Amino acid sequence: MIIAATDLDRTLVHSARAAGPVVPESVVCLERRGDVPTAMLTPRTAADLVTLDRHATWVPATARTVAEYRRLDLPSRLGVAPRFAVCAGGGVLLVDGEPDASWAREVRRRLAVSAPPAEVARRLGTARDADGCFLVARRAQVRLDGLAAWCAERGWRVDVDRAKVHVLPVALTKSAAVAEVRRRTGAAHLLAAGDSPLDADLLAAADAGIQPVDGRLHASGWRADHVAVTTGSGLAAGEEIAAWLVRGLRPT
């Protein structure tokens, strides 16, 4: 049995801004803000995800909160209802669409070694709480100098992207939640895909993985022998990644 654990945003689904040089005429839109798509994929990617879900345990593994993940509405828009999904960067495990209580207890136990979120939120100034698991702030509103060192002393880590600053307890990882799914399902093989530094632990833990060439992780210089890199970017990379995962279902 195979688990395919994948990040969503900028890995399989893309906003209009991240869609890349060529946007095909027909796309499947999962989310929009006003008239602007914030999560879309090509019909071919959508079809491959259906295949993946049918023949493996597809585990979406995202930093989205539960509400943000549910907004994508995979069951009605893609026709797939993944049995397991990882939200809030590993802090929430959805089983059949509902938060798993025993994983929530385990996360609380693991996060107890880090400083309380309220202390970190005060340092950040304005920060949004993501399902009680980590903090998100607008990059422009955060004093970044010295932040990583300050957080490291308190058991937290910092990831800065184009617009946002994510601050997470060090024990909060997608790979830990996916390992729990692996334990429960007894899956022998783990495939993974992701684009950002928050996906590095998941890719490292996989038997084989893939990252998009236009991802922040790739731009940071992160490479691993068992992790392939797409040739295309944006929606085309999403297509490549989904096809790569489907190919990985076949025993070699």
Ligand SMILES: [Mg+2]
């Ligand atoms: Mg991503």
